[in-house]
Amino acid sequence: MLPEVTATRYVTPLREGGSLPGIVEADDLGTYVMKFTGAGQGRKTLVAEVICGQLGRRLGLRVPELVGIQLDPVIGLAEPDQEVQELLKASGGLNLGMDYLPGSIGFDPLAFEIGSQEAGxxxxxxxxIYNVDRSWRNPNLLVWHGRLWLIDHGATMIWHHNWPTAGSTVAKPYDASDHVLAPYGPDIEAAAAELAPLVTTDLLAEVAADVPDAWLVDEPGFASPDALRRAYVEALAERAATMHTTITLGPRREDKPSQAPEWLRVWVDGKAAT
Known part of the structure; x- marks a missing residue:
């Protein structure tokens, strides 16, 4: 399970996020970006954050450390912002925290170059993980101490929003044409050769075990949190084996042109043209 801390002070909201995450201080003297169970996007967002964030860390990608944060709703009484106050009151109990990276800046493709191996x-x-939220419009990447860090994995694993149709959506190809790192010539084959063998059912089970039971209960069609965890394991294990062969990395179709800004290099037959 995730390590747990207790929130001692709500510092400020981060209004860039749709779910209104906030910066909090905790009793371990750490500072975290906190995501709330009472947010409108629901607990599945937190489930996705844990499974994908922990999996990324296990695969050697830079993802800030995740913790469970206990929140006493009384903290919300001192908040002058009514929206924040209501969110805190609705989120008593266990929430999710991501280690705050002080001094980090949002990824800017004009100022930071990525190698093809890391991009891949x-x-x-x-x-x-079928992440639809790493486009040039919203990279969800930070640069901290000169290195790239991955954040915000709530909009992933689209199949868990409708488990009865998961069989078809798990096999869905991934269109990376508008991925923010597409212009850097990502070496997909090398990444698959390196990472796919690491995504074992044992590893996925360990990652899924980090999700608190309280965020998995009462899912229709599943008798227990462990049964739901197995569904996540099976879905990701199925994608890992051959998923790299379904990635589209090139210009958008004529009926769905890219709207990327002009700084993006033009893609021709999957290669960046200068």
Missing amino acids: RVVWFDAL
């Missing part, structure tokens, strides 16, 4: 590992990982 990130694109492959995003294809595995």
